Amino acid sequence: MTGTLITAVPFSSDTEIDGGQPHEYRRRELVEPDWTRLPGWRDVTREQWESAQWQRVNCVKNIKQLRGVLGDTVGEEFYADLEADQQRFATMSMLVPPQMLNTMVPDAVPDTASFYADPVRRYMIPVATDRRTDWPSHPYATRDSLHEHDMWVAEGLTHRYPTKVLAELISTCPQYCGHCTRMDLVGNSTPQVDKLKLTLKPIDRYDAMIAYLRRNPGVRDVVVSGGDVANVPWKQLESFLMRLLSIDTIRDIRLATKALAAVPQHWLQSEVVDGLGRVAQRAHAQGVNLAIHTHINHANSVTPLVAKAARTALDVGVRDVRNQGVLMRGVNATTPQLLDLCFALQGEASILPYYFYMCDMIPNAEHWRVSVADAQRLQHDMMGYLPGYATPRIICDVPFVGKRWVHMVAEYDHERGISYWTKNYRTSIEKHDAAALDRRYEYYDPIDMLPQSGQEWWRKKLAAEATASS
Numbered sequence: 236m237t238g239t240l241i242t243a244v245p246f247s248s249d250t251e252i253d254g255g256q257p258h259e260y261r262r263r264e265l266v267e268p269d270w271t272r273l274p275g276w277r278d279v280t281r282e283q284w285e286s287a288q289w290q291r292v293n294c295v296k297n298i299k300q301l302r303g304v305l306g307d308t309v310g311e312e313f314y315a316d317l318e319a320d321q322q323r324f325a326t327m328s329m330l331v332p333p334q335m336l337n338t339m340v341p342d343a344v345p346d347t348a349s350f351y352a353d354p355v356r357r358y359m360i361p362v363a364t365d366r367r368t369d370w371p372s373h374p375y376a377t378r379d380s381l382h383e384h385d386m387w388v389a390e391g392l393t394h395r396y397p398t399k400v401l402a403e404l405i406s407t408c409p410q411y412c413g414h415c416t417r418m419d420l421v422g423n424s425t426p427q428v429d430k431l432k433l434t435l436k437p438i439d440r441y442d443a444m445i446a447y448l449r450r451n452p453g454v455r456d457v458v459v460s461g462g463d464v465a466n467v468p469w470k471q472l473e474s475f476l477m478r479l480l481s482i483d484t485i486r487d488i489r490l491a492t493k494a495l496a497a498v499p500q501h502w503l504q505s506e507v508v509d510g511l512g513r514v515a516q517r518a519h520a521q522g523v524n525l526a527i528h529t530h531i532n533h534a535n536s537v538t539p540l541v542a543k544a545a546r547t548a549l550d551v552g553v554r555d556v557r558n559q560g561v562l563m564r565g566v567n568a569t570t571p572q573l574l575d576l577c578f579a580l581q582g583e584a585s586i587l588p589y590y591f592y593m594c595d596m597i598p599n600a601e602h603w604r605v606s607v608a609d610a611q612r613l614q615h616d617m618m619g620y621l622p623g624y625a626t627p628r629i630i631c632d633v634p635f636v637g638k639r640w641v642h643m644v645a646e647y648d649h650e651r652g653i654s655y656w657t658k659n660y661r662t663s664i665e666k667h668d669a670a671a672l673d674r675r676y677e678y679y680d681p682i683d684m685l686p687q688s689g690q691e692w693w694r695k696k697l698a699a700e701a702t703a704s705s
């Protein structure tokens with residue numbers, strides 16, 4: 236047999252393709268920012284910092300407490316701007332765990348300019364001058380923009396997809412994000428928003444949810460959420476999860492917790508780690524996929540403690556820890572920012588970069604939202620840099636439809652910023668709606684991102700609607 240001689244091509248700099256790419260990967264080690272750089276935490280010990288209880292007690296809930304941590308590193312104009320936002324625009328009250336505050340301006344003592352510019356600050360501590368003055372809200376923005384409450388089949392149990400439900404066990408979180416899509420229900424009321432209240436006692440609410448799931452064996456997947464499950468006392472959460480595991484038609488359970496990144500100390504407490512291990516072992520024995528879904532929006536939030544919390548969950552048997560970030564202008568809506576976050580999650584913290592959601596159409600959120608066209612471009616530009624299974628999908632959560640990948644748009648009027656979407660299942664409020672699957676559902680880009688002609692079209696349309704209704 237005559238063989239073909241294959242000559243090895245020497246690996247020379249000519250064959251290296253690193254240079255000249257739009258983005259270059261350089262591994263970056265995770266670092267826990269030094270909290271003692273902040274005046275209020277000069278004397279805080281590592282033991283205190285790593286205590287979940289210390290983190291909870293020292294959460295920043297108001298301007299006075301923020302001043303207590305930052306002192307005069309940040310000028311008075313910032314605090315006045317924050318006060319104005321809380322009075323006039325905020326849909327969420329303030330609640331920032333020390334762990335999160337410490338990831339703002341992580342490499343230096345903040346000053347006014349760097350604190351204003353910080354990406355984590357921009358969504359956790361929004362100020363009035365962040366918001367748009369031309370179009371602060373989209374005219375069709377609503378408090379419950381995904382109509383989750385309308386789709387409750389028991390208090391807190393949203394049945395939107397054929398085989399999946401969302402169980403909101405609690406309406407609080409250890410941290411409140413300015414852009415929260417559940418601003419209708421989650422957190423304390425603000426001067427702008429009187430929140431909806433859960434009325435049943437937790438035990439009765441959980442009983443009703445479990446009863447619904449037993450009656451409906453077509454549901455196989457439960458997202459256990461809130462709020463944030465880190466605020467459910469562990470014994471209650473474990474009992475609920477074990478009850479879910481006693482329903483043999485439930486095959487996927489996903490725990491939703493931003494606290495994995497915002498208060499990783501919570502998920503490192505021995506009571507929680509041991510309990511999670513018991514639930515994971517039972518899930519594994521029954522072949523049920525138990526995962527944690529967290530919510531991290533910027534690479535700066537991925538620290539060694541966050542990685543430790545994720546790896547600990549995996550070590551005790553949780554199948555996967557995945558990230559569902561939110562795409563926001565000023566925070567992460569550029570390809571380098573998204574890729575840096577994904578490299579940190581996937582490469583350094585064992586967290587799968589799973590989804591980025593487009594920020595939903597809630598009031599006063601236009602400065603964060605991006606257009607569908609921008610989301611499509613970002614999705615395109617992220618392809619090829621991560622393993623396929625770890626390349627996140629950018630998702631538009633279309634009202635009355637649900638999650639759609641941004642390239643699934645059926646039709647798109649770029650001038651007016653109106654995209655049209657279809658769907659392939661009925662939600663729980665459309666059982667008898669024969670046209671539900673034939674209809675096209677609309678989603679709206681931020682008006683400030685439209686060409687002048689598109690903005691003008693909206694102005695005229697809204698003026699005509701106002702005249703008609705007066």
Ligand code: SF4
Pocket residue numbers: 407408410411412414415416417421461462463493530
């Ligand atoms: S953690 Fe989730 S539910 Fe809680 S405030 Fe943030 S976005 Fe809302």
